[in-house]
Amino acid sequence: MTDIDPYDRATIDALITGYRDHYARDTYRAVAIEQEFRLPIFNPNSKRVSTSKTYEYAGKIDLLVDDPSQPGKIWLMDHKTTSEDIENPASSFWMRLRNATQPTHYQLALKQLGFEIDGCVWDVIKKPSIRPRKITKEEKKELEMFSTYHGVLIDMGYVPDIEQPEHYAARVLSDIRATPGKYFQRQIVPRTNEDLYEYASELFGISTRIRECETDGRFFKTGEPHSCTLYSRSCEYLPLCVREGSTFDYVQSPGHSELEDQGDGLKILTNSSLSMFRQCERKYRYRYVDGLKPIYESSSLGFGSAFHVAMNNFWADRLAPESERIYMKGVTVE
Ligand code: SF4
Numbered sequence: 001m002t003d004i005d006p007y008d009r010a011t012i013d014a015l016i017t018g019y020r021d022h023y024a025r026d027t028y029r030a031v032a033i034e035q036e037f038r039l040p041i042f043n044p045n046s047k048r049v050s051t052s053k054t055y056e057y058a059g060k061i062d063l064l065v066d067d068p069s070q071p072g073k074i075w076l077m078d079h080k081t082t083s084e085d086i087e088n089p090a091s092s093f094w095m096r097l098r099n100a101t102q103p104t105h106y107q108l109a110l111k112q113l114g115f116e117i118d119g120c121v122w123d124v125i126k127k128p129s130i131r132p133r134k135i136t137k138e139e140k141k142e143l144e145m146f147s148t149y150h151g152v153l154i155d156m157g158y159v160p161d162i163e164q165p166e167h168y169a170a171r172v173l174s175d176i177r178a179t180p181g182k183y184f185q186r187q188i189v190p191r192t193n194e195d196l197y198e199y200a201s202e203l204f205g206i207s208t209r210i211r212e213c214e215t216d217g218r219f220f221k222t223g224e225p226h227s228c229t230l231y232s233r234s235c236e237y238l239p240l241c242v243r244e245g246s247t248f249d250y251v252q253s254p255g256h257s258e259l260e261d262q263g264d265g266l267k268i269l270t271n272s273s274l275s276m277f278r279q280c281e282r283k284y285r286y287r288y289v290d291g292l293k294p295i296y297e298s299s300s301l302g303f304g305s306a307f308h309v310a311m312n313n314f315w316a317d318r319l320a321p322e323s324e325r326i327y328m329k330g331v332t333v334e
Pocket residue numbers: 221222223224227228235236237238241279280281282283
């Protein structure tokens with residue numbers, strides 16, 4: 001498990017316990033967890049079927065689920081954590097998710113591999129806005145008399161003034177149990193063949209544009225100004241762009257270290273790298289051509305990867321029997 005802040009760890013523990021309670025009667029089962037793919041990029045607009053000679057597209061599908069009460073149906077499930085309000089299904093948050101490329105990227109791959117998917121279940125988890133605080137007189141009394149905090153057993157042997165991670169987790173869990181809809185929401189987003197065709201066309205077009213940039217050695221600052229500061233955070237490469245930073249502020253790290261190198265000489269494009277290129281050509285160059293990564297990752301990234309591991313463990317306990325699972329690892333389409 002990633003080394004993270006103990007209060008982030010407490011938040012994850014509370015969220016996973018609350019998630020387990022909330023979806024206790026859920027009938028989804030995992031039929032595939034963390035399956036990798038690498039596939040040719042077709043040009044859907046050419047008369048004869050042709051593929052990119054430079055790139056393949058790749059990814060790791062976190063989770064496919066089925067439901068024994070709906071035989072023959074399979075869904076891609078994508079978990080997302082957010083600080084935004086998720087209770088209004090018509091909000092701009094959900095509109096953005098409906099438009100997200102990630103499920104389309106994976107669904108196109110699954111189609112090429114011969115799997116028909118019935119849509120993507122966006123499984124959204126809201127991060128608590130509650131922060132650790134002082135323990136009140138009433139709460140101290142509860143701890144002293146019953147060794148419980150917001151109804152959860154805490155056996156520390158003393159009563160601190162400030163909430164320790166155990167207390168904080170108990171208070172977050174209590175809020176989750178009282179208002180689960182605030183924390184957990186799901187929506188199924190379908191993708192039509194027209195959507196997949198459009199995405200295949202975009203994939204080929206972007207890969208062609210990336211090749212042009214690599215051949216010319218010129219990646220323009222196309223993200224300026226909207227991507228230089230996104231979600232109130234500056235782009236991690238802003239110091240390089242304004243010539244106030246140095247590459248020594250970054251570590252060398254291959255762009256797609258998590259995906260296997262097939263040794264075929266073809267470069268790979270993932271949904272993340274494609275999204276970054278759409279955001280800004282220069283940013284793509286720093287990350288995926290020069291292989292530069294900021295030395296200090298933000299704590300929200302640490303939280304994200306730790307939560308991802310916790311969710312994988314949750315779904316590993318809900319695996320379908322071996323004979324009903326789907327395997328894609330190492331599969332390629334000729
Ligand atoms: S890499 Fe692109 S998005 Fe980032 S600061 Fe430079 S111009 Fe802006």
